[in-house]
Amino acid sequence: MGRSKNANRPELSAALDYARPGDTLCVWKLDRFARSLIDLVTMVDALRERGIGFKVLTGALANIDPGTADGRLMLQVVGAMAEFERSLIKERTRAGLDAAKAQGRTGGRPTVVDEDVITVARARKAKGESVSAIAKALGVSRATLYRHLGESA
Numbered sequence: 001m002g003r004s005k006n007a008n009r010p011e012l013s014a015a016l017d018y019a020r021p022g023d024t025l026c027v028w029k030l031d032r033f034a035r036s037l038i039d040l041v042t043m044v045d046a047l048r049e050r051g052i053g054f055k056v057l058t059g060a061l062a063n064i065d066p067g068t069a070d071g072r073l074m075l076q077v078v079g080a081m082a083e084f085e086r087s088l089i090k091e092r093t094r095a096g097l098d099a100a101k102a103q104g105r106t107g108g109r110p111t112v113v114d115e116d117v118i119t120v121a122r123a124r125k126a127k128g129e130s131v132s133a134i135a136k137a138l139g140v141s142r143a144t145l146y147r148h149l150g151e152s153a
């Protein structure tokens with residue numbers, strides 16, 4: 001039932017494994033269950049083949065029975081819209097990141113130390129000073145110094 005797709009979703013995999021014939025798998029919202037229309041249809045079909053019901057508790061599909069033809073149509077239409085929305089969000093995010101990069105901005109966390117601080121730390125370490133004392137004097141953590149000093153620490 002799409003195990004490779006659910007490999008990084010252990011709770012979903014556990015719920016799918018736990019469900020037995022006659023059970024109904026309830027999800028809060030459709031987009032929390034499947035990431036694409038293909039995944040949605042595949043998982044709902046697999047549940048139906050195992051005799052397990054499927055119910056969406058909130059949103060456009062609340063109280064829709066995916067076991068009926070019209071319920072299945074609604075499920076697929078809403079699933080396609082959710083996939084389309086996710087694609088738009090990805091496109092906007094990528095465009096924003098590209099625009100920021102074009103302006104010279106980079107993402108991620110700001111660096112704590114610059115090359116001058118590392119040079120000073122290496123010199124003090126070479127003189128025999130402890131990493132703890134160097135870290136305290138330079139205002140950085142020991143872990144940061146160890147990471148930047150490498151094996152020489």
